[in-house]
Amino acid sequence: xxxxxxxxxxxxxxxxxxxxxxxxxxxxxxxxxxxxxxxxxxxxxxxxxxxxxxxxxxxxxxxxxxxxxxxxxxxxxxxxxxxxxxxxxxxxxxxxxxxxxxxxxxxxxxxxxxxxxxxxxxxxxxxxxxxxxxxxxxxxxxxxxxxxxxxxxxxxxxxxxxxxxxxxxxxxxxxxxxxxxxxxxxxxxxxxxxxxxxxxxxxxxxxxxxxxxxxxxxxxxxxxxxxxxxxxxxxxxxxxxxxxxxxxxxxxxxxxxxxxxxxxxxxxxxxxxxxxxxxxxxxxxxxxxxxxxxxxxxxxxxxxxxxxxxxxxxxxxxxxxxxxxxxxxxxxxxxxxxxxxxxxxxxxxxxxxxxxxxxxx
Amino acid sequence: xxxxxxxxxxxxxxxxxxxxxxxxxxxxxxxxxxxxxxxxxxxxxxxxxxxxxxxxxxxxxxxxxxxxxxxxxxxxxxxxxxxxxxxxxxxxxxxxxxxxxxxxxxxxxxxxxxxxxxxxxxxxxxxxxxxxxxxxxxxxxxxxxxxxxxxxxxxxxxxxxxxxxxxxxxxxxxxxxxxxxxxxxxxxxxxxxxxxxxxxxxxxxxxxxxxxxxxxxxxxxxxxxxxxxxxxxxxxxxxxxxxxxxxxxxxxxxxxxxxxxxxxxxxxxxxxxxxxxxxxxxxxxxxxxxxxxxxxxxxxxxxxxxxxxxxxxxxxxxxxxxxxxxxxxxxxxxxxxxxxxxxxxxxxxxxxxxxxxxxxxxxxxxxxxxxxxxxxxxxxxxxx
Numbered sequence: 001x002x003x004x005x006x007x008x009x010x011x012x013x014x015x016x017x018x019x020x021x022x023x024x025x026x027x028x029x030x031x032x033x034x035x036x037x038x039x040x041x042x043x044x045x046x047x048x049x050x051x052x053x054x055x056x057x058x059x060x061x062x063x064x065x066x067x068x069x070x071x072x073x074x075x076x077x078x079x080x081x082x083x084x085x086x087x088x089x090x091x092x093x094x095x096x097x098x099x100x101x102x103x104x105x106x107x108x109x110x111x112x113x114x115x116x117x118x119x120x121x122x123x124x125x126x127x128x129x130x131x132x133x134x135x136x137x138x139x140x141x142x143x144x145x146x147x148x149x150x151x152x153x154x155x156x157x158x159x160x161x162x163x164x165x166x167x168x169x170x171x172x173x174x175x176x177x178x179x180x181x182x183x184x185x186x187x188x189x190x191x192x193x194x195x196x197x198x199x200x201x202x203x204x205x206x207x208x209x210x211x212x213x214x215x216x217x218x219x220x221x222x223x224x225x226x227x228x229x230x231x232x233x234x235x236x237x238x239x240x241x242x243x244x245x246x247x248x249x250x251x252x253x254x255x256x257x258x259x260x261x262x263x264x265x266x267x268x269x270x271x272x273x274x275x276x277x278x279x280x281x282x283x284x285x286x287x288x289x290x291x292x293x294x295x296x297x298x299x300x301x302x303x304x305x306x307x308x309x310x311x312x313x314x315x316x317x318x319x320x321x322x323x324x325x326x327x328x329x330x331x332x333x334x335x336x337x338x339x340x341x342x343x344x345x346x347x348x349x350x351x352x353x354x355x356x357x358x359x360x361x
Numbered sequence: 362x363x364x365x366x367x368x369x370x371x372x373x374x375x376x377x378x379x380x381x382x383x384x385x386x387x388x389x390x391x392x393x394x395x396x397x398x399x400x401x402x403x404x405x406x407x408x409x410x411x412x413x414x415x416x417x418x419x420x421x422x423x424x425x426x427x428x429x430x431x432x433x434x435x436x437x438x439x440x441x442x443x444x445x446x447x448x449x450x451x452x453x454x455x456x457x458x459x460x461x462x463x464x465x466x467x468x469x470x471x472x473x474x475x476x477x478x479x480x481x482x483x484x485x486x487x488x489x490x491x492x493x494x495x496x497x498x499x500x501x502x503x504x505x506x507x508x509x510x511x512x513x514x515x516x517x518x519x520x521x522x523x524x525x526x527x528x529x530x531x532x533x534x535x536x537x538x539x540x541x542x543x544x545x546x547x548x549x550x551x552x553x554x555x556x557x558x559x560x561x562x563x564x565x566x567x568x569x570x571x572x573x574x575x576x577x578x579x580x581x582x583x584x585x586x587x588x589x590x591x592x593x594x595x596x597x598x599x600x601x602x603x604x605x606x607x608x609x610x611x612x613x614x615x616x617x618x619x620x621x622x623x624x625x626x627x628x629x630x631x632x633x634x635x636x637x638x639x640x641x642x643x644x645x646x647x648x649x650x651x652x653x654x655x656x657x658x659x660x661x662x663x664x665x666x667x668x669x670x671x672x673x674x675x676x677x678x679x680x681x682x683x684x685x686x687x688x689x690x691x692x693x694x695x696x697x698x699x700x701x702x703x704x705x706x707x708x709x710x711x712x713x714x715x716x717x718x719x720x721x722x723x724x725x726x727x728x729x730x731x732x733x734x735x736x737x738x739x740x741x742x743x744x745x
Contacts, residue, residue, distance in 0.1 A: 103455075103456050103518065104455055104456035104457070105454065105455020105456045105458070106455065107455055107456065107518065109518060128617075129543055130543070130544075131542050131543060131544075131546060132517070132519070132541075132542050132543045133456075133517040133518040133519040133541050133542050133543075134517060134542065135486070135517075135518065162484045162485075164484055164485065165484070165485070168485065168514070168516075170514055170516050170540075170547060171485075171514075171516045172516060172517070172542070172546070179546075183543070183544055183546075184544065184643055185546060185548070192548075193547060193548030193551075193552070194546070194547050194548075195546045195547075
């Protein structure tokens, strides 16, 4: 089955690249591991740099002074990870971040914090800690923070290198969590009085909702060691679903566990980062996600009548920019790629890390 | 202990920390004047001590629990070099985790049984309640053989409760936190099918590994856990029975604003996470307070940030203190005395400004009250 899908990929990729043209330009330079980015209605762009700085770009210019500095544990894959602005940012000025820090005793701990943009100083202050003391680890801290179309706050949490936690519904690790913006539990969560939205995840780092259907898709890093290679996943997330880690991976099946809609197989690694659905232009409706190890942008076209069926899978810009951490769509329809060559695993160019602006025509 | 969390917050920005808290009014003054008291240090050089207790065997020893997993003996004002028990290899410590208490069996003098409460990891973080025994040959050393009574999974690294204490009824009471994070995300405090966010009561003599006493309030009630004695707790950080009246005083650490003292009765609901102290928490206004017990005392951030429960003084040396409940705050180092000025009416007054990081109180066998400083000392409260 993997083989036939690959053939489809190659054929359609060629067809579609003929039909569209992509232009890229360097939008920002000199960042350090920009992990996530979001857009304020006043035109400011907020970027989270993994070592702990929240930066702001305005009119295409990176402001030299950080909006806020957070003391994080900048080790291996950990640090300042996701950032998301409140859908009502114009009214409440709330900014949400997830990060790994050193708790008491030096242990790695993940937390989700609500910050506030101070209108007088234009800098960030702490509003409140929404969720705290979530087990951390040098790797597998998840960290994506995004608002869903339902106005709820979603946070991906990795298994913190303790894989059995993913199947423990009383643990926040190895989960996609869903919260109200004030940190309380939504009454319509799949498990009563629990922030758990889906479970059985290893290290999910991309969240994207399909326009129109509001279906949620998530990317997830597959195993890299003793449990075989690769099997990076794209999952169609349904509330309460068990996505199988560490019991099943790849094409394996088990009653009550949901396999991915596509995975990278046993030879190829994407190391998938952020994900987004495109809403405008020739790629409208496509699911995009980035590859760190794969150093590419992946584009998935889904069957509108079958949320689990992949019609097209193509690989773009492979090796062109290096490691790609996240992809976002701006309010004006432009796409931005966050380059991550200074994350201790890449080969940085002089002006890395960059943010690439991508226009598809 | 919660001060550690506040400390971690402070690295974000000092301004953010300040704005996160309200400034509630200070405690009321007590009705009758308090006797002048002082502290006398009886031990120093301990590593992160979190509890002190006597064995009830008339031997005059105090047992100090070090958070990393060691129990040490203080005898005649001397800290013995050799540990009574060292379970560091089993314990995960740091922050609010660790070896958190030990309880000696009411008949310890004859049966040598003791019960520890600690956190461990190895993939699934959990609280362990386990029995050890004193060694046959040396009363100052316990055997390392362990018998586990109960394990309770901990979803987060904070709010572990952790006090084992025998009541006057001979039952073992165990204080469990809500599982941690903030705001009780899994609603454990109000769930009767979970052991987190509860005061538990078990019988260590009736069966193996333990027996659930049939007169516990939720025995036989559907999915409710029979071990539960009282619920709606956030992080009970020390509780005690009044030697004079048998009443159970429990200190429950607050979330953002309010620290509380509860008078705990069988089967009652102490409100978390619907209420924090006497204030609505979830929802923040117009919460349903039906059936909830409110604390007998509470204080806000002007007085401290993490309550540590103590004891009703019943000792012989400070007559003016008899019948008052002493408690303190880990962050501010203050100690208050709480008095019942009329039935059901309570007033607290500040007794001491210690400057200590008060991780626990404790009693010796006579009923003199001790204070444990997390920085490494143990003190006794004396008349001045």
